[in-house]
Structures are given as C-alpha cells and as structure tokens.
Amino acid sequence: MGRRRRKLLFGVLLLPAVAAGALWWLTKPNPWDAAHWQGLGEPDVANGEQVFWAGGCVSCHAAPRAPEDQRLVLAGGRTLKSPFGTFYPPNISPDETAGIGNWTLAEFGNAMTRGVGKDGEHLYPSFPYGSYSRMTAKDVNDLWGFMQTLPKSANVAPPHDLPFPYNIRLALGGWKLLFLTDEPRADVNTADAKLARGQYLVEGPGHCGECHTPRNALGGFEEGRWLAGAPNPEGEGRIPDITPGSKSIGNWSASDIVSYLETGFTPDFDTVGGSMVDVQKNMAKLPPADREAIAAYLKALPAS
C-alpha cells in the first residue's frame, strides 16, 4: 500500500467519524444554562393561568372526551394523529410519579422552550415547543406556578405509536438543528406595543402556526408560508389561511377577528368548528386587550 493510498484510506475512514462527531455535537439536546431559570422569584399564579389558556395545554393533555369539569386534570392519553404516526400526550398533572410533580422549574422550562425531557432526551415537536421556545422565562415560571395548583392524576398514557425511523428520539436533533428557533416568524413593527404583544401571543404561547402553517416533508414550516393555511393533519379538510390574503377572512375587520376569538361567531353567522373550537374557548378566557393584540398582528401580516 503506497503512502497516498494509506492517506486516502485514513481520510475516508476519518471523515465520517468527524462528521458523525460534529453531527452528534450539533444535534445533542441543548438545555438553557442553569442561570436562565434562576432568580425568577415567586411565580405570579394569576398571570400563569393566562399563559396556560394562551398555551392551550388542555387541548392536548386533558384525558380524551373529558367532561367540561374534568378538563383541568392533565391526565394525558388522547390520540394525536400526524403524518409521522400517532402521539399520546403524557400526564403533566402535578402527580409525583405519573405526572411531572417532581420536576424542577429548570426541567420544565427546558422541556417547554428547548424540547429537552427530564432525562435530557429530545422531545417530539408534536409538543409545540417550536413555538413555546419564544416564551419568556418569567411566563414559564408563572405557568409552572399555576400548574402546581391543578389536580393530580395517576393515569399513565400509552407509548407513542410511531413507525421506524420516527420512533428514534436521537434523530430529532436533526429536526431541531434545521427548524428549532426563537427568532420572529414575521416582520411586524414591534415598536408598536400592541403588535409586539400580538406577535408574542401568536408566534409563542398561542402556537397558531403549528396548525395554520404548511409543513415540508421533514415536518418544518414551509418558507414564506407563515399562517397561509395547511392541510388538516387529522385527515380531510383544510386549516384556513389567516393572513390578510385569506379567501375566507381576508375581508374581516380586526374587530370581526376579535369577536370570533371571543364568541366563536363569524361575521356571516357561521360558527367556529374543528380543532379551532378548543382554541377559541381558550382565547375567550384571555383579557380583551390580548384578543385585540392578536387581531392587530394578523391584520399586519403580509398577505399570503
């Protein structure tokens, strides 16, 4: 074997190892520095409740078909269909064994904003941390405080039903590398406090884009199609475009949008339907100024 050949062989062997090492480093779970979750003080539980409704945790984490008065028991177990398989959101009640009662604020916060689980594993983005990543540490702290006040449940949700390769958590690091950001999704005038608030609610806790933005084959948002409407992941039908270019709501005024979020009625006296029903119920629990901020932000978006 000549020297050139040996060098070449060495390179061929080494390169993938370096690449794999770099890939591992780039895609390993990436929680915040401990300091991010320190010094936040006593949580403001009343604000935590508002964050809880804005975040819509109940829609995914309440037990399936839970009656109205049991919806605050975050027992988990409903089915969540996606193109990648079926997810069963876990129990996130304050129960110490079945739920997340023994988690620290940092563990909870890293799950919410970085998609990192208690044991340092990657979480699936069907838990919309790709939006929650924009939440402030204060809001996460307040939310955590509110969640301690909720009832416990001993329920254990079934494991997710995902085909290979989607059942491999390690691979989620690649998804995060490509798609997980806390950058703004749209360019709006954030000097306007109302628009800034609307942007925070829609792009962050409200996670409106998770349903209203179309995805590419890898499950990331399509470039330049923010809130422009998407196929319904549950099967037939479409989730509507909610930018000013929308065929259905493009001609709604900001106050039409506010009133839809508050009452569920459209300006032509149709009512909200599908998975938006839960979202609307949650929006109805926010202060009026928040619904106005959301409407102002939607009207300020570029038309699709």
Next chain:
Amino acid sequence: MRVRAFMLAAALAGLGVTAVTAADEPQAVRQQLMKKVGQATGALSGIAKGEKPYDAEIVKASLATISETVKVFPNHFPAGSETGMETEASPKIWENMEDFKAKAAKLGGDAEKLLAELPADQAGVGAALGVLGKDCSSCHESYRLKKD
C-alpha cells in the same frame, strides 16, 4: 358512429339533468338550511350587540326558524352525498349518524326552551346566543370540515 352519437346524447342528457336539479341535491339543500340558521342567528346577534332594538317578534321568529330548521336538517345526509358540491360535511357524520342527530336535537331543544321562556331584553338575547352558539360549535367541531 351511431353508438358514439348515442353515448354523447346520453352524456349530455345526464349533464342537463344534474344542472337542472343542482339546487335539489342534498348537499345544496342542507347548505341552504344552515344559511337560514345562520341568518336567524345573525338577527339575534344584532339585538344582542345593540345594533338593532329589542323586538320580541323578531326574537320569536328567529328562534322558531332555528328550531324548525334543525329538525329537518339531519334528513339531508343520504348515502352518496358525502362529497360533491363543495360540501363541508365531515365523513364522520355517516360513521356516527346517531350522535350527529343528537347534536341537532340538542340545538332544537335549546331553541324551543328559549321560545317557551322568551328572552325579554338585550341582555337576555345575549345569554341565549351564548347557549345556542355552544350547540353550533359542538356540532361544527366534530362534523364540519372547512375546505379552504
């Protein structure tokens, strides 16, 4: 040649028939019924928001329209009308027809209760709309699919 002409004629005749009866197709009929329910709801909403003065006759007529219309509404979902004519009906209706009918009956029943104890002022109409609106969205949540 004769066969082709015959087939063409038959096809055209078929087209003619669907064009003439489009408005009688179950999909069109039920959409029309829902529009009627929507209009009646709109009349109530105008009063609730104070855009129109309270008028007992209008409240009564609107509630009656809603209750009568949803009674016949579930009759317009025969097999074969699952798709077409831009229907927004979900295929789940045909899998859970009994539940679908129960949701229609719930709205009908609530409208009748309100007719028996007619809301007496603007605030009363607002409260009534809150009740009815939940019935609408509880059915639309499971059984109507937006298509655009």
